[in-house]
Amino acid sequence: xxxxxxxxxxxxxxxxxxxxxxxxxxxxxxxxxxxxxxxxxxxxxxxxxxxxxxxxxxxxxxxxxxxxxxxxxxxxxxxxxxxxxxxxxxxxxxxxxxxxxxxxxxxxxxxxxxxxxxxxxxxxxxxxxxxxxxxxxxxxxxxxxxxxxxxxxxxxxxxxxxxxxxxxxxxxxxxxxxxxxxxxxxxxxxxxxxxxxxxxxxxxxxxxxxxxxxx
Amino acid sequence: xxxxxxxxxxxxxxxxxxxxxxxxxxxxxxxxxxxxxxxxxxxxxxxxxxxxxxxxxxxxxxxxxxxxxxxxxxxxxxxxxxxxxxxxxxxxxxxxxxxxxxxxxxxxxxxxxxxxxxxxxxxxxxxxxxxxxxxxxxxxxxxxxxxxxxxxxxxxxxxxxxxxxxxxxxxxxxxxxxxxxxxxxxxxxxxxxxxxxxxxxxxxxxxxxxxxxxx
Numbered sequence: 001x002x003x004x005x006x007x008x009x010x011x012x013x014x015x016x017x018x019x020x021x022x023x024x025x026x027x028x029x030x031x032x033x034x035x036x037x038x039x040x041x042x043x044x045x046x047x048x049x050x051x052x053x054x055x056x057x058x059x060x061x062x063x064x065x066x067x068x069x070x071x072x073x074x075x076x077x078x079x080x081x082x083x084x085x086x087x088x089x090x091x092x093x094x095x096x097x098x099x100x101x102x103x104x105x106x107x108x109x110x111x112x113x114x115x116x117x118x119x120x121x122x123x124x125x126x127x128x129x130x131x132x133x134x135x136x137x138x139x140x141x142x143x144x145x146x147x148x149x150x151x152x153x154x155x156x157x158x159x160x161x162x163x164x165x166x167x168x169x170x171x172x173x174x175x176x177x178x179x180x181x182x183x184x185x186x187x188x189x190x191x192x193x194x195x196x197x198x199x200x201x202x203x204x205x206x207x208x209x210x211x212x213x214x215x
Numbered sequence: 216x217x218x219x220x221x222x223x224x225x226x227x228x229x230x231x232x233x234x235x236x237x238x239x240x241x242x243x244x245x246x247x248x249x250x251x252x253x254x255x256x257x258x259x260x261x262x263x264x265x266x267x268x269x270x271x272x273x274x275x276x277x278x279x280x281x282x283x284x285x286x287x288x289x290x291x292x293x294x295x296x297x298x299x300x301x302x303x304x305x306x307x308x309x310x311x312x313x314x315x316x317x318x319x320x321x322x323x324x325x326x327x328x329x330x331x332x333x334x335x336x337x338x339x340x341x342x343x344x345x346x347x348x349x350x351x352x353x354x355x356x357x358x359x360x361x362x363x364x365x366x367x368x369x370x371x372x373x374x375x376x377x378x379x380x381x382x383x384x385x386x387x388x389x390x391x392x393x394x395x396x397x398x399x400x401x402x403x404x405x406x407x408x409x410x411x412x413x414x415x416x417x418x419x420x421x422x423x424x425x426x427x428x429x430x
Binding site for chain 1 (some may be wrong): 265266274277279280281283284285287288291292304305307308311312315316320349
C-alpha cells in the first residue's frame with residue numbers, strides 16, 4: 001500500500017521542526033502543509049481537535065499530535081537510518097526530561113523576553129540563559145547530546161536555535177558569549193542536511209517576531 | 216548487585232500514584248519516602264534540582280523525574296508481568312497524548328474548580344467534565360483504555376479519580392452522573408491490588424483539599 005504522510009506545520013515552529021528533522025533523518029517522503037495560525041485549516045481542526053496546534057503528523061489518515069510523541073512515532077514506524085531514541089532506559093528518560101524542559105520551562109522564559117520589558121525582561125533573560133546553561137552542562141564535552149551520534153535530544157533542541165537571534169535582539173544578550181559550547185554544538189548540527197534544510201533563516205524569524213510582538 | 220530503588224513521593228499526588236502503580240504492577244520492591252511539600256527534603260532538592268517536584272524515582276543512585284518518564288523507565292527496566300506501554304507505535308502515541316492531556320489540560324481545569332468561585336468555577340466545571348467526557352470517549356466500550364489489559368494509559372489516568380470527590384464537593388457536580396462508563400472503568404481498576412493499595416481514601420483527599428484550599 002502506498003503510504004500517505006502529511007505534516008501540518010508552521011515554518012517557524014520549533015516544535016514542528018522536531019517532526020521535520022526526524023522525517024528527514026529517516027528519509028520519509030511527505031507532503032508539507034503550511035498552516036496559517038491566525039486562520040487554521042479545517043484539516044488541522046479535524047486532526048487535532050483538542051489542542052488545535054501544529055505540528056500534526058497524518059499517517060494513512062490517522063493523526064499523531066504533540067511534537068515529542070510524533071518524533072517517537074516516526075522513530076518506531078520508519079526504522080531506516082537507525083534509531084533516534086536511545087535504547088538505554090536511563091538515557092531515554094534523560095532525553096525525554098530535557099526535551100520537555102526546553103520545550104516548556106525554558107521556552108516560557110523565552111516568551112517572557114519577547115513579551116515583557118524592563119526588570120521583568122531582565123529577569124527573563126537571566127532565567128533563559130540559566131536554562132540554556134543547564135542544557136549546555138548536559139551536553140558537556142560530547143559532540144551530540146546522546147554522545148557520538150545525532151539523536152532524539154538533539155532533534156528536540158536544535159529548532160530552538162532559529163529563535164535565538166530574535167530573543168537576543170529583544171533582550172540584548174548573546175547566547176554565544178554565555179554558552180559557547182552550545183553554539184559549537186549548533187554548528188555541528190547545522191552540518192547535517194536534515195537540520196540545515198529545516199531550520200529557517202534567523203533573520204526571517206526575527207522579523208516575524210517583531211511583526212507579531214505583543215508590544 | 217542488590218538493587219536500590221527509592222521513590223520520593225507525596226501520598227495525594229496523582230502523578231506519584233502513576234509511579235507507585237507501575238512499580239506495584241511490576242512487583243518491584245522499593246523504599247517509599249514521603250515528602251512534605253512545604254518543607255522539601257535535601258534528597259528531593261538534590262535529585263530533582265530543576266523542578267523540585269515529586270515523584271522522583273532513584274534507581275541505584277540515579278534519579279528519574281517526570282511521572283510518565285518514570286512509568287516508561289519502570290516498564291523498560293523491569294520486564295516482569297509483561298509490558299505496560301503498547302508496542303504498536305500509533306497506540307503508544309495515543310496513550311502518551313491522552314496521558315498528557317489529563318495530566319496537564321484537564322488537571323488545570325480541576326485546579327480552577329478548587330481555586331475559583333461563581334461563574335469562573337462554573338466554567339471550570341464545564342471544562343473539566345468536557346475533558347473527562349472526551350477521555351470517556353477514548354475508552355469507548357473497552358474494559359481498559361488499551362483494550363483487554365490494564366496498561367500505560369490506565370496507570371496515567373486512574374490516580375486522578377482519588378481527587379474526584381474533592382472537585383465534586385467544591386464544584387457541586389457528579390462525575391458518575393456525567394461519565395457513567397468512566398466510573399465503571401474506575402471500579403474495574405480498583406479490583407486490582409496495584410490500584411486499590413495505591414489510591415488514597417477520597418475523603419482524606421477531600422479534607423486535605425479543604426485544608427489547603429486557596430480560599
